[in-house]
Amino acid sequence: MIWLTWRQFRPQAIAAAGAIAVVAIVLATTRQGLAASYTAAGLSACHGHCATDASLFLDRVGNLDHVLFFGSVLLLVAAPALIGLFWGAPLIAREIEAGTHRIAWNQSVTRTRWTLVKLGLIGLAAIATAALLSLMVTWWASPIDAASLAGGAAQAAAAGGNGAHVTFSGFAEARLDPVIFDARGVAPLGDAAIAFALGVTAGVLLRRMLSAMAVTLLAFVAIQVLMPNFVRPHLLPPAHFTAPMNIQHQQISTNAGSGLSTIQLAGSFNKPGAWVLSDTVITPSGAQSPDVVVTPAGPELTVLPKACLPTPGFGINGAECTSALSALHLRQSVSYQPASRFWPLQWIETGIYLVLAAGLGWVCVWQVRRRRTP
Amino acid sequence: MTNVNPAIEARGLGKRYGHRWALADCTLAIPAGHVAGLVGPNGAGKTTLISLATGMLAPTTGAIEVLGGPPASGPGQLARVGYVAQDTPTYAGLSVADHLRLGAHLNPGWDAGLARRRIEQLSLDPKQKAGRLSGGQRAQLALTLALAKRPELLILDEPIASLDPVARREFLQVLMHVTAEQELSVVMSSHLVADLERVADYLVVLVASRVRIDGEVDDLLATHHLLTGPRRAAATLPASQQVITDSHAGRQSTFLVRSSEPVIDPAWAVEPVSLEDLVLAYMGHESGSLQDQRLEVHQ
Numbered sequence: 001m002i003w004l005t006w007r008q009f010r011p012q013a014i015a016a017a018g019a020i021a022v023v024a025i026v027l028a029t030t031r032q033g034l035a036a037s038y039t040a041a042g043l044s045a046c047h048g049h050c051a052t053d054a055s056l057f058l059d060r061v062g063n064l065d066h067v068l069f070f071g072s073v074l075l076l077v078a079a080p081a082l083i084g085l086f087w088g089a090p091l092i093a094r095e096i097e098a099g100t101h102r103i104a105w106n107q108s109v110t111r112t113r114w115t116l117v118k119l120g121l122i123g124l125a126a127i128a129t130a131a132l133l134s135l136m137v138t139w140w141a142s143p144i145d146a147a148s149l150a151g152g153a154a155q156a157a158a159a160g161g162n163g164a165h166v167t168f169s170g171f172a173e174a175r176l177d178p179v180i181f182d183a184r185g186v187a188p189l190g191d192a193a194i195a196f197a198l199g200v201t202a203g204v205l206l207r208r209m210l211s212a213m214a215v216t217l218l219a220f221v222a223i224q225v226l227m228p229n230f231v232r233p234h235l236l237p238p239a240h241f242t243a244p245m246n247i248q249h250q251q252i253s254t255n256a257g258s259g260l261s262t263i264q265l266a267g268s269f270n271k272p273g274a275w276v277l278s279d280t281v282i283t284p285s286g287a288q289s290p291d292v293v294v295t296p297a298g299p300e301l302t303v304l305p306k307a308c309l310p311t312p313g314f315g316i317n318g319a320e321c322t323s324a325l326s327a328l329h330l331r332q333s334v335s336y337q338p339a340s341r342f343w344p345l346q347w348i349e350t351g352i353y354l355v356l357a358a359g360l361g362w363v364c365v366w367q368v369r370r371r372r373t374p
Numbered sequence: 375m376t377n378v379n380p381a382i383e384a385r386g387l388g389k390r391y392g393h394r395w396a397l398a399d400c401t402l403a404i405p406a407g408h409v410a411g412l413v414g415p416n417g418a419g420k421t422t423l424i425s426l427a428t429g430m431l432a433p434t435t436g437a438i439e440v441l442g443g444p445p446a447s448g449p450g451q452l453a454r455v456g457y458v459a460q461d462t463p464t465y466a467g468l469s470v471a472d473h474l475r476l477g478a479h480l481n482p483g484w485d486a487g488l489a490r491r492r493i494e495q496l497s498l499d500p501k502q503k504a505g506r507l508s509g510g511q512r513a514q515l516a517l518t519l520a521l522a523k524r525p526e527l528l529i530l531d532e533p534i535a536s537l538d539p540v541a542r543r544e545f546l547q548v549l550m551h552v553t554a555e556q557e558l559s560v561v562m563s564s565h566l567v568a569d570l571e572r573v574a575d576y577l578v579v580l581v582a583s584r585v586r587i588d589g590e591v592d593d594l595l596a597t598h599h600l601l602t603g604p605r606r607a608a609a610t611l612p613a614s615q616q617v618i619t620d621s622h623a624g625r626q627s628t629f630l631v632r633s634s635e636p637v638i639d640p641a642w643a644v645e646p647v648s649l650e651d652l653v654l655a656y657m658g659h660e661s662g663s664l665q666d667q668r669l670e671v672h673q
Binding site for chain 1: 428446448449450452459461463467468475476481516520
C-alpha cells in the first residue's frame with residue numbers, strides 16, 4: 001500500500017520538490033545581502049535599545065527584498081491551498097471518477113487501511129513541505145523580523161510621519177501581524193494539514209475532482225479569514241493596557257473650511273511586536289469617548305474644552321487648556337496580544353488545525369468504508 | 375473443489391435506489407466449482423448483484439455471502455475473490471509492470487510467476503502505460519491482476535462487452551484456459567448469451583431485477599423442450615409441463631415448456647432447445663414470441 005501510494009504520488013512529489021528547490025535557491029542567494037545590511041546597521045552588535053539601528057536597517061531594505069518578504073508570505077499562504085487543491089482533492093475523488101477504486105478496493109487490503117495509508121503518507125508529505133518552506137522563509141526573514149521586534153518598525157513609523165511608509169512595508173506588527181503570522185513558525189504546518197484534509201474530505205463526499213477542488217479552495221479561504229479575525233484574538237485572553245492620554249504636547253489645528261478645531265492626542269502604548277486588537281480612548285466611566293475620532297495619524301479630540309478654544313485677540317491660555325484637558329481624564333485603552341505570545345498562539349492554532357484535520361481524516365475513512373459505489 | 379460453501383449465496387437480497395429496485399427478492403445459490411453465467415438484458419440488475427457480491431454495494435434487504443463469508447469483510451475475504459469490474463478499469467498513468475507491482479504489494483498470495491507468464495503470453499510491453507493499451511489488452515491486464523492474486527472465486531462484470539470480436543474470443547479463451555488450470559470458480563455476467571454459451575456450465579437469468587431461472591446448463595437443457603403441434607391453449611397442457619412461452623400461428627401452436635419428465639405425447643413434435651433460445655424465452659414477456667425477443671436482444 002505504501003508503494004502504491006508513493007507511486008501514484010510521484011508526479012506531484014517531483015513537482016513539489018522542484019518548486020521547493022527554486023524557492024530555496026532564490027532565498028539562499030538573496031539572504032546574504034540582507035544579513036550584511038543587518039550587520040552594517042550595527043544590529044548584530046546591538047544589545048538593549050536598538051530601535052534606532054533597527055529603523056535604519058528597515059529603511060535600507062531594498063525593493064527586491066520587499067518583494068521577496070511579501071512574496072514569501074504569499075507563498076506560505078498559497079502553498080497549503082495548493083496542497084489542498086492538488087494533493088488533497090484528487091487523492092480519492094480521482095480514483096472514484098476514473099473507476100480505479102474498483103481495483104484498489106478489491107485487492108487484499110481493506111478500504112480502511114487503503115484510506116489510512118493514503119491519508120497518513122500524503123498528509124505527512126504536506127506537513128513536511130510546509131515545514132520546509134516555513135523554515136526557509138523564517139530563516140530568510142529573520143533579520144527583518146528581529147529588527148521589527150526591536151522596535152525599529154515603530155520608530156520608522158514615527159519618523160515617517162503619517163505612517164504611510166510603514167503601511168507599505170508592513171513591518172510594523174512583526175510576527176504577530178495577522179498577515180505574517182501564518183508565514184512563520186509552525187502555523188504553515190497546521191494550514192497544510194487542514195487544507196489537505198479539507199481537500200480529501202471534499203473529494204470523498206463530492207466524488208468529483210473539480211467540484212472538490214472548488215469547495216476546498218472556498219473552505220480554506222473561509223478558514224483563513226475566520227481564524228485571524230474571529231478566533232486567533234481569543235485563543236489566549238488578550239492583555240489590556242490603559243494609561244492617561246498624553247496631553248502635554250497638544251497641537252490645536254483648525255479646519256479652515258468648517259472652522260472646527262481639533263486636538264491631536266498621543267497615547268503612550270509602546271510594546272514592540274505586540275498585536276493590537278483594539279485601541280480606544282475612554283472616559284473615566286470606562287466608555288469610549290464620543291468626542292474622539294481616530295484618524296490615520298491617531299486619535300483626535302473634536303469637541304474642545306472652552307479653555308482650548310482660541311479667543312480673538314488673546315489666543316489660547318496654554319496652562320488653562322492643559323488643565324481643562326486633564327480634567328477630562330481621557331485614557332488610552334489598548335487590548336493586545338504581547339509579542340511573547342507568538343509561540344503559544346502558534347502552537348495553539350497549529351494544534352487546533354491538526355485536531356480538525358484528524359477529525360476530517362476520520363470522516364474520510366468512515367465515508368470510504370460505507371461508500372458503496374458500483 | 376475443497377470448498378463446500380456456495381460461490382455466491384443470496385437470501386431475499388434486494389437493492390433499492392430511491393424508489394427503484396435494481397435487484398429485488400433475489401434468492402440463489404451458485405455452487406462453487408462452476409463457471410457461472412449471469413445473463414439478462416441491460417438494466418436487469420446484473421451489475422447490482424455483482425457489486426453486492428464484491429461488497430461495492432451494501433444490500434437494502436436480505437443478505438449475501440461469498441464463499442461462506444460476507445463480501446469484502448476483511449483482507450482474508452478480499453484475497454479469496456478476484457474481481458474484474460465493468461469496463462475493466464486500470465490506472466491510466468501506471469505501466470503494465472506497475473500494475474503487477476501493485477498486485478504484488480497488495481496481495482499476500484500474489485503469484486508473480488503467473489502474472490509474468492501471462493504478460494509474456496499476451497506480448498504486452500511491461501513499460502507501456504495502461505492508458506495506452508487497447509481495450510482488449512486492458513481487459514487482459516485487469517484479468518491478469520485478478521488471477522495472479524490466486525483467488526478461489528473470480529467475478530467478472532461484462533468484461534468483454536466493449537471488446538471487438540477478436541479480443542472477445544481471446545479473452546474467453548484465456549478465461550477457459552485458466553479456469554481449467556487453476557481450481558477456480560467463476561461468476562461472469564453478460565448480456566449476450568452467445569458469449570456465455572461457450573464457457574458457462576451454470577446459468578442465472580436475471581430479468582427486471584429478479585432471478586427468473588438458475589441451474590446447471592445441462593439440467594436446464596434437459597428439462598426444457600420445444601413442442602410443436604396442432605393449435606391448443608396453454609392451459610390445456612399437463613400440470614407437469616410449465617409453459618415458459620407459447621406462440622400460435624394458424625392452426626399450429628409452439629410451446630417452450632419446462633418439464634422434468636420426458637414429453638411423450640405423440641401429438642407433439644418435441645425438439646431440444648438451444649441455450650440461447652432458452653435464455654431468450656425467459657428474458658421475454660410471457661406472451662412474446664421467441665422470434666421477436668431474439669431480434670430485440672440482438673439489436
